[in-house]
Amino acid sequence: MRPPNRTFCPKNLTKIHAFQRLTPGHARIKSVTYIISNLEARLNTTLRLGEHYICDLSGCSNEILLDSERSYALFSGAVRESGLTVVDEGFYKFSPHGFTCFLLLAESHASLHAWPEYGYCAIDLFTCNLGMDLTPLLDTIKAAFGAKSYTVRLIDRDAAFQAATRPVVHEISL
Incomplete structure (x- = not known):
């Protein structure tokens, strides 16, 4: 099994969880988790x-x-x-x-x-x-x-x- 094509990843995202295990008959990836590498959440107060x-x-x-x-x-x-x-x-x-x-x-x-x-x-x-x-x-x-x-x-x-x-x-x- 191979990971999904990199074109699914927006430019500012780094893939940390590539794909869920696919079974025969599944035509697409169900979910992908990404971490934004160049952005951070800031608690502004x-x-x-x-x-x-x-x-x-x-x-x-x-x-x-x-x-x-x-x-x-x-x-x-x-x-x-x-x-x-x-x-x-x-x-x-x-x-x-x-x-x-x-x-x-x-x-x-x-x-x-x-x-x-x-x-x-x-x-x-x-x-x-x-x-x-x-x-x-x-x-x-x-x-x-x-x-x-x-x-x-x-x-x-x-x-x-x-x-x-x-x-x-x-x-x-x-």
Whole structure:
């Protein structure tokens, strides 16, 4: 008995099981199993690593925003009271007014960028503590700065990766 003609094999397949034993009277092969040699099945998945809150505060108190030290104290105090862990911090004051401050957190980071002349603050909160809702913290900051309105965008920070690979095996019935 001889194996089937190679023309039955697609170009990207390598034969691993040639044929079932044929008995007299069978005119064709019943099934052939192939393994794809140049392709692999990959378990593509994503891992949620953090949540990124992007907040725009409008109509903030000019009096508060013009006092950069007070603004910084309000912001850092609210972040600390929320239960986030501050490990480092930075502050930069622009001339004639405006400032940027950041808090490096064990959970990631928090930053505030202020434009007193527009009554506007941009706040960025990124946390890897997925069980912690930062909405109450943002509400506290909104109230502290006297914002008339604010918008919040929540972005899930995900990492795509291939968890496992294995050869793809197909059985082809002929």
